[in-house]
Amino acid sequence: MEIDLGPEAAAFRTEIRGWIAAHAPAELAAMTDWNAAAMTGGHSVNAEPEQSPEYAAWEQELLDARLICASWPEQYGGRGLGPVENAILTEEFHRAGVPRIRRGFGEGMVGPSLMAHGTAEQQEHFLRRIITAEDVYCQGFSEPDHGSDLGSVETRGVVDGDEIVITGQKVWTSGFYRANMMFVLCRTDTAAPKHRGLSYVLVPFLDNNIEARPLKQMTGAAQFGQEFFDGARAPMFNVVGGLNNGWKVAMTTLGFERGGSATTQHLRFEREFWDLVDLARKLGRERDPLIRQQLAWAYTHVQIMRFSGLRLLSQLAEGRDPGPEASTSKLFWSEYEKRLGEIAIDLLGAEGLVRPEGEGYQVSHWQDVFLASRAGTIYSGTSEIQRNIIAERALGLPREGGHKPAPKPATR
Amino acid sequence: MELVFSPEQEELRRSVRRFIEARSPLSAVREQMESETGYDASVWRQLADQMGLQSIAIPEEYGGAGSSFVDLAIVLEELGRGLVPSPFFGSVVLAAYALLDAGDDAACRDLLPGIADGSRLATLAFTEDSGSWDLGDITLSAVPERDGWSLTGAKSYVVDGHVADLILVAARTSAGLSLFAVEADASGLTRTELPTLDQTRRLARLVLDGTPARLIGTDGAAETSLARTLDKAAIALAAEQLGGAQAALDMAVDYAKVRQQFDQPIGSFQAIKHKASEMLLRVESARSATYYGMWAVADDGEDVPIVASLVKAYCSEAYFHAAAENIQIHGGIGFTWEHDAHLYFKRAKSAQLFLGDGDFHRENLAERVGI
Incomplete structure (x- = not known):
């Protein structure tokens, strides 16, 4: 069933649909399944097509039409799309089978932080480079001893003239192998209370006394890294929001991106679900009442993601503030994904015991789904942290005794 | 499809909630749990006369207000929130939609206005002693008589079956599953209220022994x-x-x-x-x-x-x-x-x-x- 988002949204949908038809290179959609996304971090199945001339031509079209970082305000090089338009953009690209090119951490985190806390000169310099992918960022927040408790990071930043010199260690860095920049949270005042002695610095990642090593995950793949900083340097110009004000900057999350994938995020899970049904059929177990219960359970959860997305988007379209459901989405899909991985490997039974032949620790698709699904409830705030946040912000339960309330982030 | 409530629907929710807080707080719910009928007839009358809630989703040609199912569901959400013990679900949801879905215009004209104005309580009896919710498991049989039908068998877990004035009964004929209307005072009908785990929602067992009934809709279409x-x-x-x-x-x-x-x-x-x-x-x-x-x-x-x-x-x-x-x-x-x-x-x-x-x-x- 189509959801009615009003005449303006309908007009925008028509416009985008027409634009795609007129501008997408003819061969692009057929090259690969651009909508396919591995469950968690996953394999980059589209690495090769992304090197093609068609992809490059498409990227240029998107840049010309300001459809990269399109939700950024126009003054910063975007198109100022609201959440509803943003969701429609994703839906229409998805429908046409063409890639929605995004700029990762740069688009979602660095850009918004610069817009909220950067100087006009910083915005001028850095934002454009994110849009063009001249700068590709990875995140330098977590440390070996500080994951959920980010306020305690120990990596040191020492001011040396008009430069800041960084020494320490960061970890769990996804996409480090693509990055030429890292946004780093480091301690610039050791005497101040822990949240007040931090700075947010945009650090050149290459040839800068940073040793980056891939970190092998439990899946056998190495998709994130750990970095050793031994006097890495950045100009003071690259400190965002002022020295010792990094906590506030780091907590700026993307206000305008919210809702952008509300009506499309379930699609990858839906695809995975039907693959699982095919597996059950192949194993001759689709009539097994227990298996059917599990499949129906999974289908229910995928559809609830869709229903919740539609509900969120409808509220945004009406200009209403979304209710508490907006804060539960990450918890919902990451916990679902974990359970789905378990259902899949249990369905395989004895077959799940044996890996495919090959170099290193090769795993089959469903073994990978099972193993990789353990990450989602840990990264970007563990499920336990998510539950604390939901309890305190959506339900208004008091903070734990004995702790001073931490400064509240500007947006959720 | 819109998925967002209109201002009128938000106002409906507020007024139902206010009514329940004033007239059926949990202290009153507890009184009804101990009562003979299991619901407060004066609250039921007010729901109908002052608020018109029973009629809300019933089409206008059958005495209703002709609003959408969304409005009805808003009322139900509030009734569920307040645990209001009332024959609303059996009468306004089960029975009214059984009549509407059967597509029997004459029966709708005869029977829906009473449901819509709350003057008659109706319910749907489809479950039997087996406790199965599957329509395929219904065994109660209906045979044609000279001027009507006759039903014989038992129904159980019938919501508010002890107080309903009108009972819609699912029964099997030679043509298949069919729907019948049985009046509470029909001959050969014995109703026994069942003591329920949840005292805010009453259930009854009905025994029909050659009970006269009116066919609703097409024989075998239920x-x-x-x-x-x-x-x-x-x-x-x-x-x-x-x-x-x-x-x-x-x-x-x-x-x-x-x-x-x-x-x-x-x-x-x-x-x-x-x-x-x-x-x-x-x-x-x-x-x-x-x-x-x-x-x-x-x-x-x-x-x-x-x-x-x-x-x-x-x-x-x-x-x-x-x-x-x-x-x-x-x-x-x-x-x-x-x-x-x-x-x-x-x-x-x-x-x-x-x-x-x-x-x-x-x-x-x-x-x-x-x-």
């Missing part, structure tokens, strides 16, 4: 029409469950903010926070699913059968989870008769089992999506 009715009823019941689940969550959170142990509110402990946020996650998920289902019915969407089973399975378990955790968060006081937590717990279980539990509906769902 397999299809009742399936449609039960899909709507599943979503309607889910709306009630949603209201109850939110009430249980609110009760738990309010208590966790004020109850002090170890010199701090228990709501500051992560053990309690994580329970509460899991309740919220499930209640909000139930809300997204139920609201989608309400609009799907209102728009006569093709996916109603799928959504109905999905929603009933999910909401049943979300409500039970919320009601059970509410007791746990309250600790000892939550286990007492005096505290209201058990009223929600019992309603949650009765609503979960009624019309089929999660396992039943997940199997339906698997079948309906083509697994």
